[in-house]
Amino acid sequence: MMMTGDQYRASLRDGRALFIEGERVEDPATHPLLKTAVDAAAAVYDRFYSPDPEAYSPIYIIPHNDEEQKERVEKLKGGTDMSAGTSSVSVLALATAAPDLAKAKPEYRQRIYDFIDYVRKNDLRCAEAVTDAKGNRKLRPLQQDDPDMYVHVVDRNADGVFITGCKMHISAAPIEHELVVFPTKAMRPGEEAYAISCSVPANAPGVSMINTTYAPHGEDLRHFPVSARINSPEAFIVFDRVFVPNERIFLDGETEHAATLAYALGLWERAGGGVHAREGEDRLVGLAALAAEAAGIADEPHIHDKLSTLMIFATMCRAGHEAAWSNATTNADGNLMPSTLFISATKYYHAQFHDQMVDILHDIAGALVVNAPTLADYDNPELRGVLDELFAAPGFSAEERLRLYHYIRDTTADAYGGWGSVTGKQAGGGQYAQRLVTMRNYDMERAKDLARKAVRIGNHAPAQEPVATA
Ligand SMILES: Cc1cc2nc3c(=O)[nH]c(=O)nc-3n(C[C@H](O)[C@H](O)[C@H](O)COP(=O)(O)OP(=O)(O)OC[C@H]3O[C@@H](n4cnc5c(N)ncnc54)[C@H](O)[C@@H]3O)c2cc1C
Structure with a gap:
């Protein structure tokens, strides 16, 4: 079922571990530095709300042709809600990668479409959790002093895996429901634990988020005509042995598919x-x-x-x-x-x-x-x-x-x-x-072929010289 703006606001009071400027935040919908972003997201919920159980937000349209793409952009344009954008991007990226991931394991593709169905049906918002802490940029994940510089699998059982690490700068994450984890870059053989993509609820045990924002801090808001109205937090998402059930794992160890x-x-x-x-x-x-x-x-x-x-x-x-x-x-x-x-x-x-x-x-x-x-x-x-x-x-x-x-x-x-x-x-x-x-x-x-023809290198026939025109 789709949510109204108020149902969305209430859905964020789910025990998630949020921090901003040193303080624990119990309710992002009422926090002065997060409220504007929540209100912008709630406005999108209200704009598209329908009680029809089959209805879903245009955020989750996966276009198959130019008309559907234009329809999607037209419906979504003019919003100031960052979470709508990150949710769209997360599912579109998963849908783009799905057929390739199916080559690694057919169930990855099925899980992706099941996940898209789940967020559509429950009108949930998704964060794109890609950028790892990365430590020393020139060292591979396993060469880092601290193995947690890239999110990775630290344990597993028959039902799923446990992940640890930190994804940084994640837009709108504290006001969203699902944290969609993607590998930050290509992984190599030996780095299987780091080739992990999955989705984790924002309130999952072991997840905490340290947030930053450029929202004005109590100044005369008339001097911040844009940032007072349009602002959104970024999160450092810390994963500490977070359990991910198998049905939410989209890649697990196939290094050649991380990229x-x-x-x-x-x-x-x-x-x-x-x-x-x-x-x-x-x-x-x-x-x-x-x-x-x-x-x-x-x-x-x-x-x-x-x-x-x-x-x-x-x-x-x-x-x-x-x-x-x-x-x-x-x-x-x-x-x-x-x-x-x-x-x-x-x-x-x-x-x-x-x-x-x-x-x-x-x-x-x-x-x-x-x-x-x-x-x-x-x-x-x-x-x-x-x-x-x-x-x-x-x-x-x-x-x-x-x-x-x-x-x-x-x-x-x-x-x-x-x-x-x-x-x-x-x-x-x-x-x-x-x-x-x-x-x-x-x-x-x-x-190069154009250049070869122009210069007449190799077997190319004498070129028709391009004629300069005014
Ligand atoms: C406002 C904002 C919102 C963002 N939102 C999101 C989000 O929602 N989700 C998300 O996942 N990310 C997000 N990001 C993060 C963004 O994707 C990264 O900032 C970007 O990918 C660059 O990574 P970095 O900041 O770690 O810089 P780095 O990768 O550290 O780059 C710094 C410099 O180091 C160089 N460098 C890096 N690695 C090497 C190497 N191996 N060898 C030589 N040189 C190297 C780079 O070329 C660059 O010159 C956001 C960033 C911002 C600013």
Whole structure:
């Protein structure tokens, strides 16, 4: 059965072991630093709630073709709930990997579809628990001083396995129901214990979560127009001999398949991030244009240069993601997936240049980004007159202009802006990972063949030289 927002809030009071800023949290729905994220998730529950026992949230649509994919995106767009995104990504990644995992053991595929059915029917939210602690990055899991640097199987019996380790930075985990564990990378023979994928309830004995958040801490929320409304925690999830029953194990020891799951998760995580990136970059262009107008410099040639740079960047981000979907393929189970090549190359491009685009925005907007008087100053009758004089501009009241600078600061030059910058580079894998995936998926043979033909190397007939056109 689907849950209402209030049923979801109640479902989080299940004894889970949550900590934030040193304190144990009994009820995330009422905690000041977690409540906004819970409310955003509850709003999605209310939006899609149906008493029909067969109904399920569009979060759990597994698209098989372009129409279903568009329907899924259309239904989910506009939400501010991180848990909807991580739940979608978790099940889409499992569904993408399912036919390959079936080659290791047919029951893995069945367990995956049973699990998807279970979370759909019970309207549960899922965390993507991939990133391990990793210790010394250059050492393999078994070479680490502490064997728990990667989540691994420490014991087993006829009914299942026991896992230990820590998954770090896991978005929205404290406000979700299932922690879906994926291997963080490819594993090698000998590392069977580390080739583990499974799902664990958030309140399972032995699970505890240490949470962080960029949610504003009690400031005047008008100065945090985005982060006060849209924020979500990340968790360090500690697994201490957590029991996982066989029916929730999707990979157990087949090292050659660890990468299948890691890549599938990375693909969907980057594809999901792209949806926000596209809107976000066009909004950034708009913020720069408004800041230029407010300062009366919109017609300056150097501002045109800077705005056109922003526009080209935003357009290329959009183009990359659209190309990823127009080059989508289906796996052996008929599940649609975007082009890995376009997704990774675009993720790289976006992360590489995003901060440069923010620099341009700051250059245009000036020091008011960080020094604009507060809206409480504007409320003070003693100050309002002078602030009206200083800040009102054609097309903007003084208050609107102050709000513009606080919006730019909140999203690009304060806690949330910093979080966004690091997240853009790291979530879904760092830049080196995007390079590796791009190299793996780029058609180098075709590229070399084109070059061979052009240069007439080997048996190639004299080339038709490409004709330059204006
Ligand atoms: C806000 C946010 C949300 C996130 N949400 C999630 C989530 O929901 N689920 C999840 O699983 N993860 C999540 N992540 C984690 C994210 O996937 C990782 O940050 C990312 O994969 C990079 O890992 P890392 O941070 O450990 O950096 P590292 O991998 O340590 O990278 C740091 C540097 O070390 C280099 N390096 C790493 N290994 C080697 C090596 N062997 N040899 C040479 N150089 C190396 C890298 O190239 C990089 O330059 C999130 C991250 C952020 C910031």
